[in-house]
Every structure is written in C-alpha cells, then in structure tokens.
Amino acid sequence: MRASPGDNLRVANDSSNRLFAPAKPREPFHAGALVIATLCNPREKFWGMILALATEGLSLSGAELASFEDLTVMVRDGEPFTPAVVFFPMHRIERVELDLPDGSLPSLSQRFFAKTGLEPSAALAPSGGDPGEAGNDLHDSRSSPSKDRA
Secondary structure: OOOOOOOOOEEOOOOOOOEEOOOOOOOOOOOOOEEEEEEOOOOEEEEEEEEEEEOOEEEEEEEEHHHHHHHHHHHHOOOOOOOEEEEEEHHHEEEEEEOOOEOOEOOHHHHHHHHHOOOHHHHHOOOOOOOOOOOOOOOHHHOOOOOOOO
C-alpha cells in the first residue's frame, strides 16, 4: 500500500515501506499558552496563562486586562504579586485568543517582559502547580499573597 501526496500519512524510509500516522501538531490552546479571554455577563477581558481547558470551562492564572499596566508597574517595582487563579464556565466565554503580536504592535506578553524583565509564564505560573511546560521558574516577588479582588 502506498500513500499518495494528498494522503495525511507519511511513508517510512525503510525496507518494509510501513505507513505511519503523522505527528499530531500541538494544540494552540494548551496548558501554558498565554491568552486573552473575552467574557460576557459581565463583559470583561482577562490576560493570563491557560491552566486547563475543558468542555466545562477555562482555568487561567493571570489578571484582568484593565489592570495590566498597574500589574507591570507593581512587578517592575518588586512589589509582591500573586496571579489570580480563576475558572470561567464555558457559557461566559465569548472568545479566547492567543496573545500574539499584531504587525508592529507587541503582544501583552512582550510588553510585560519589556517593562518587568520577567517572563510572563514564570510570573503567571501558580505556586505549587505545573501548567504544562510553562516555567516552574518562580520568583520570590510572588511569594506573598495579594489582596482579594472584588
């Protein structure tokens, strides 16, 4: 049996000519991916790192987008910071997009790094958790809990 160029299989380069399934491409919305979630009822945006994505909803570690600038200043100045670990049920999720640059505009992650010198994945990794391969490289500036947010 031979695979044609249009088939989604690749032929091994050995004498048996076995067929193998292609390597599964990485899912874009995996644990550790940095995203912006747009929510409804009430309408809000949240920037953070995916901890888990399931049919029930989305778990993120991060901060409300409205407080992003304050967050970068706080981290830059060495103030204690603990990211919010939140779960949004699927009925509240309007849109989730990868935090990527847009043309010449840097992504929020790039802006965070430029202003703080800290990798977002390290800053947003919840203490005691392993969000996929996102850094376990936690920094001392996050060891104190922050005030509860309303």
